[in-house]
Amino acid sequence: MSSKYYSLLIILLFFLNIENSFNKNLQKSIKLIHADFIQKEDHDDTVFLIGHVHIKHKKYQLFCDKAIYKKKNKFYGYGNVQLKSEKNKIFSQKIEFSENMNNLKASGKVILVQKNIKLTANIINYNFRKKFFQAIQNVVLLLDELKLYTNILEYDLNFNKIFYKRGSTLFYKDYNIYSKEGSYFPLKKKVKLKYEVKLISKNYTVYSNSIEYLFSIDKIKFYSPTIVINNNKIENFFYAKSGYFFIKKNIFLSKEYCSLHYNDKIIKGKYLFFDYNKKSGFIKNIFFEDKKKGYFFIGDNGNFDLYSGLIFLKKNIVFIKIKPKEDSFFIYSDKIKINLKNESILSIQFFPVIGFFLNEELQIKSDSLIYEPSNKSIQFNGNPIFWIKNQQITGDSIFIHFKNDFFLDYLKIMKNAFYIKKINSKEFNQIKGEIMIGLFDKKNVLKKILIKGNAKSIIFHYNNSSLYNKKKIINKSSCGIIYANLEKGKKIKKIFFLEKSNSELFLLSNSIFEKNLFLPQFSWKEKEKSKNKKYLIYEKIKKYRKESLEEKKEIEKLIKKNNMYE
Secondary structure, three states, X not given: OHHHHHHHHHHHHHHHHHHHHOOXXXXXXXXXXXXXXXXXXXXXXXXXXXXXXXXXXXXXXEEEEEEEEEOOOEEEEEEXXXXXXXXXXXXXXXXXXXXXXXXXXXXXXXXXXXXXXXXXXXXXXXXXOOOEEEEEEEEEEEEOOEEEEEEEEEEEOOOOEEEEOOOEEEEEXXXXXXXXXXXXXXXXXXXXXXXXXXXXXXXXXXXXEEEEEEHHHOEEEXXXXXXXXXXXXXXXXXXXXXXXXXXXXXXXXXXXXXXXXXXXXXXXXXXXXXXXXXXXXXXXXXXXXXXXXXXXXXXXXXXXXXXXXXXXXXEEEEEEEEOOXXXXXXXXXXXXXXXXXXXXXXXXXXXXXXXXXXXXXXXXXXXXXXXXXXXXXXXXXXXXXXXXXXXXXEOOEEEEEEEXXXXXXXXXXXXXXXEXXXXXXOOEEEEXXXXXXXXXXXXXXXXXXEEEEXXXXXXXXXXXXXXXXXXXXEEEEEEEEEEEEEEOOOXXXXXXXXXXXXXXXXXXXXXXXXXXXXXXXXXXXXXXXXXXXXXXXXXXXXHHHHHHHHHHHHHHHHHHHHXXXX
């Protein structure tokens, strides 16, 4: 394609030789081959050539119906004008040379032809001294797969630059491109388009105010905010403040703020690689949102495969579920795997769970977590620890089930269930067994617990009787099932021991302090609690929403303005 643009340059350069054809020192080299009638007016040295005029100079030949030559090297040709060489042809209705033959003007349905290149316009001007070419009105440039329509096309031969400033339509392969201004660099095989740029293809539409198109490698570079919209589903689009689009490979690349909108999912970041064909990519400083569900994911980087429905996020990950009233829960992790199916989140896995926060009082940590939104359930595996105020629950696996996104229904611990209620730094109510089920009230307060399978307990009672000197009594029990009611989630109100119950009472004293205060495998892990950095996260969300609003306004402005001009 570059050679064809270069050929266009050769076409335009041949105008330079015409200047010499009418130079005073070279007038003798101009040969009049034919004219039906010749007339000369002596008073102003004007020569008229009429009828089948044929003039030759070196390898160039001029044909027209009528020609006039005046003083100061002014020449005019009229009617069926043809200016030819072995490789180049110009057809017009009128041609004229002026200002000591420095300017050429062809007008009236002008056609310039050279091999595979064809340029048509109402008027063509050329300044030999400045080496500046101009085509005016109804300009059409055909060059292999490229077709350009505009009203004024200019060519600066000194800089090998073709440009226009009155709007154009450019057709290339299966792309239609509209813009107000453009610059073509033939030798560099590229075009720069500015202001109200709109590129339309079979699969997508691009809106921008400044792009550069490298034809040789089919690469588009964005210099200003740009949106690429899927024609089959306009809700799916790519937005970037700057970046690259490799057309043949359908690959997007941006190193600045950018976003990918796909089936009500939004992926934002400051570095994005996206393969449109494979629907997969990589992004840094990720901010992922599921608009329908109100989910947010924040992290350092991530990989995503929208075709298979898998998204992997890494480093400093935060998952947030937010309701319109700003109710929310937070999950902090190092790695997250999101499984999408049928445009919805099927499951989310966390490795590990550094902290799960439902409110200021409820916190969980574990080695891993599986969240299934459709089932309203979360499974914690690998040393899970559940804290509610001054209560701690552990086991091999913990399942929690929601009534809705923010209110707990019940929890279930499978194997090695252990419930601990802290009284003070030395005293703890304890219940353990194989399986535990806990029920919550409407305010996420644990109100009842049921422990089954080799259940054991140590419960502290305060006795007012003078018989025991008003000291605390320890109830140490074992049975098949333990059922306890909790008063506002703070203390055990009632406790029932069922199936082969065996209980012992001990008066709290120094002699039995170490021996009878703790069940086997007791471990109070309050120091492992992490802090909820929700206020920092809310600041990030606030910034994200501000950027999203600015993006929305920019997109609306781009589409509205660029659709007005075609």
